[in-house]
Amino acid sequence: MKKIQILGTGCPKCKKLAENAEAAAKDLGIEYDIEKITNINEIMGFGVMMTPALAVDGDVKVVGKVSSPDEIKAMLA
Numbered sequence: 001m002k003k004i005q006i007l008g009t010g011c012p013k014c015k016k017l018a019e020n021a022e023a024a025a026k027d028l029g030i031e032y033d034i035e036k037i038t039n040i041n042e043i044m045g046f047g048v049m050m051t052p053a054l055a056v057d058g059d060v061k062v063v064g065k066v067s068s069p070d071e072i073k074a075m076l077a
Contacts (some may be wrong), residue, residue, distance in 0.1 A: 001030075001031040001032060001033060002025065002030055002031070002032045002033070002056060002057060002076055003032070003033050003035065003056070003057050003058065004021050004022075004025060004032055004033065004034045004035070004054070004055075004056055004076075005034075005035045005036075005037055005054070005055040005056075005058070006018045006021065006034065006035070006036045006037065006052065006053075006054060007037045007042075007043045007046060007048050007051055007052065007053035007054070007055060007060075008036075008037075008038065008043070008051035008052040008053065009038055009040070009051060010036075010038055011051070011052070013051075013052050013066050014036075014051060014052040016052075016066050017052040017054060017062075017066045017067065018034060018036060020066065020067060020068060020069045020072055021034060021054060021069075021072050022034060023069040024069040024070070024072035024073045024076060025072075025076060027069065027073060028073055028076055028077065030076060032076075046060050047060065048060060048063055049063075050063050050064035051063075051064070052064070052065075052066060054067060054072065054075070056075055056076060061075045062075075
């Protein structure tokens with residue numbers, strides 16, 4: 001199972017990144033769990049200074065932008 005983490009304070013870009021990540025995982029047909037991390041100290045613990053950010057299995061993949069579902073599929077595959 002893939003652990004997809006959305007790092008952000010809940011802004012519209014963070015929400016869009018979460019939607020895109022969920023769409024990508026569903027399209028791939030993989031088992032996944034989405035966790036939204038909104039605590040700024042937890043976000044900084046990932047070494048992220050700009051949101052939104054996306055981590056897959058604890059590994060930060062995207063910082064400061066909203067990736068498309070297709071871009072996220074490549075990160076999950």
